[in-house]
Amino acid sequence: MRVSEHFSFAETHKSQVATRHDIDNVPPVELMPKLSAVAETILEPVRNYFGVPFSPSSWYRCLDLNRVLKSGDNSQHVRAEAVDFEIPGVSNLEVAEWVSANLEFDQLILEHYHPSDPTSGWVHCSYVHGANRNMVLTINSKGVHPGLWNGSEATK
Numbered sequence: 001m002r003v004s005e006h007f008s009f010a011e012t013h014k015s016q017v018a019t020r021h022d023i024d025n026v027p028p029v030e031l032m033p034k035l036s037a038v039a040e041t042i043l044e045p046v047r048n049y050f051g052v053p054f055s056p057s058s059w060y061r062c063l064d065l066n067r068v069l070k071s072g073d074n075s076q077h078v079r080a081e082a083v084d085f086e087i088p089g090v091s092n093l094e095v096a097e098w099v100s101a102n103l104e105f106d107q108l109i110l111e112h113y114h115p116s117d118p119t120s121g122w123v124h125c126s127y128v129h130g131a132n133r134n135m136v137l138t139i140n141s142k143g144v145h146p147g148l149w150n151g152s153e154a155t156k
Helices: 009-013 016-020 029-050 063-068 092-102
Strands: 082-085 107-111 122-126 135-140 143-146
Touching (some): 016 063, 029 122, 092 122
Parallel strands (some): 107 135
Antiparallel strands (some): 082 122, 107 122
16 A cells, blocks of 8 residues: 555554564554655655655654654654655755755754765654644754754755
8 A cells, every 4th residue: 555656555654663662553544644645745756856766764653662762752753744764875964955945844854964974864854734834953963953954054
């Protein structure tokens, strides 16, 4: 079963951590519209623009999995509104800059990016139908910064 042209239902909930902890991370059927919305508004445009197949590293997280990962109970992953991903061979800063300039989103976070390794870290992006804030942040070892940071300064 697919949630969009390039993304499968299985990708929405795959998790090595869930498997290791014997956690059932399959999203409830009522979250399917949100999963499809994230796929159609975030993942498909990214896939089509960069032309590189990729699979999200973290999408839906049940509350038990989210707690094992030490993420807050209010995480958008729990509500099926957020996805983490990176694109093989493409700088995560470049991906985040493209998303920021071209897509509607609730929150875009460039996480743990290091300019010495352009493929370091990942991109977190969320989408909330009808209620997007277009908030852009960078999280790194020095904290949370507004905008996209290339390691020493904001790029947007």
